[in-house]
Amino acid sequence: MIRVAGELLEGFAGVSVRRSLDRVSECAFSVTWDPRNETLRRLFPPLSQQELTVGLSGGEELLTGWVVANAPQNSEDSRSLPLAGYGRPGALEGGRLEGTKEFRSVRFGQIAQQIASPFGVEVDMRGEEGASFATVSLKGEKAPWGFLAELAAERNLLLTDAPSGRLVGWAPVAPGSPVLELTEGAAPLGSIGVTISSDWYSEVIGTSGATRGRGGSVHREPNPFYRGPPKPLTFEAKDTAPADLPRAVQAKLGRVIGNAMAWTAQVPGLRDPSGAIFRPNTTISVLAPSVHLYRRTELLVRDVEFSGAEDGLSTDLTLVLPGSFGGPLPSSMPWDN
Numbered sequence: 001m002i003r004v005a006g007e008l009l010e011g012f013a014g015v016s017v018r019r020s021l022d023r024v025s026e027c028a029f030s031v032t033w034d035p036r037n038e039t040l041r042r043l044f045p046p047l048s049q050q051e052l053t054v055g056l057s058g059g060e061e062l063l064t065g066w067v068v069a070n071a072p073q074n075s076e077d078s079r080s081l082p083l084a085g086y087g088r089p090g091a092l093e094g095g096r097l098e099g100t101k102e103f104r105s106v107r108f109g110q111i112a113q114q115i116a117s118p119f120g121v122e123v124d125m126r127g128e129e130g131a132s133f134a135t136v137s138l139k140g141e142k143a144p145w146g147f148l149a150e151l152a153a154e155r156n157l158l159l160t161d162a163p164s165g166r167l168v169g170w171a172p173v174a175p176g177s178p179v180l181e182l183t184e185g186a187a188p189l190g191s192i193g194v195t196i197s198s199d200w201y202s203e204v205i206g207t208s209g210a211t212r213g214r215g216g217s218v219h220r221e222p223n224p225f226y227r228g229p230p231k232p233l234t235f236e237a238k239d240t241a242p243a244d245l246p247r248a249v250q251a252k253l254g255r256v257i258g259n260a261m262a263w264t265a266q267v268p269g270l271r272d273p274s275g276a277i278f279r280p281n282t283t284i285s286v287l288a289p290s291v292h293l294y295r296r297t298e299l300l301v302r303d304v305e306f307s308g309a310e311d312g313l314s315t316d317l318t319l320v321l322p323g324s325f326g327g328p329l330p331s332s333m334p335w336d337n
Helices: 038-043 088-094 108-119 144-154 242-260
Strands: 002-004 012-020 026-032 049-055 061-069 079-087 101-106 123-125 133-138 158-161 167-170 180-183 191-196 203-208 217-222 232-236 261-268 283-288 293-307 314-320
Touching (some): 012 061, 026 061, 061 088, 079 088, 088 108, 088 144, 088 158, 101 108, 108 123, 108 144, 133 144, 144 242, 180 261, 217 242, 232 242, 261 283, 261 293, 283 314
Parallel strands (some): 180 283, 203 232
Antiparallel strands (some): 002 049, 012 026, 012 293, 026 079, 049 061, 061 079, 101 133, 158 167, 261 314, 283 293, 293 314
């Protein structure tokens, strides 16, 4: 079910919807393009964005935001209009605020609400926000989403959007309650692959500059799973007080782990065994020796992508290592003896 500007859209094809742990939701679909069709001309004029809702026929929402029409694709035997949608908080990625916004002794949720409000976006904070920021400033040339994502990272939080269109700040779920168990070569797992990044570091070193009346600080977090020559990653947590630096460095290490490897598992349908729609920030238990999961491991769901017609949907699950994005570190990796 797709609604554009409040109108139910018919005749669309090729629908895919991606929801994420740490990014704005996206969707893509197309319609047969007929420039004589007054409804299509009204809903999808060039250089315009229309309100968008994507959901299931039963009423469950998957995405609330905006849709953008791309250039028509015309050939001798067909015409189509590709369309791309994104969750409402995506406006914080492309838009800018006027002037400089300064915040003193304010917690993350308050900062997020003040920045998101001019874009018509509400904020939903889930879990502990951490300490207040002493002084932070958003300058007009910087994207609000990038500014908030950096602050969130220093408080071990991630940003995404809810199906309702709200901006969500949350922490990775702790392991212990997987929503699905997958085994290589057995249903419902259709296929599984893995990608491995070269951005893998022996330790993370964070520095915090001097704040009013206080000196700077340095904190180190070794990567307990690194094997090889020294390869440190250093960063400046410029908006973090020295007392809060260890948490910021631990969160950075969690992002290193989260970006190191990703498994993509395809399963039929869009619901887990409990009947709930697959969603990010859950865990799934997987045993797949061909992709280095030599023993059953509980992986964090980073992305969920639905595709196909509603009566034949499939789901691609992007899974990342335990301990990703600041979650509790495991005692070993799934390929360790």
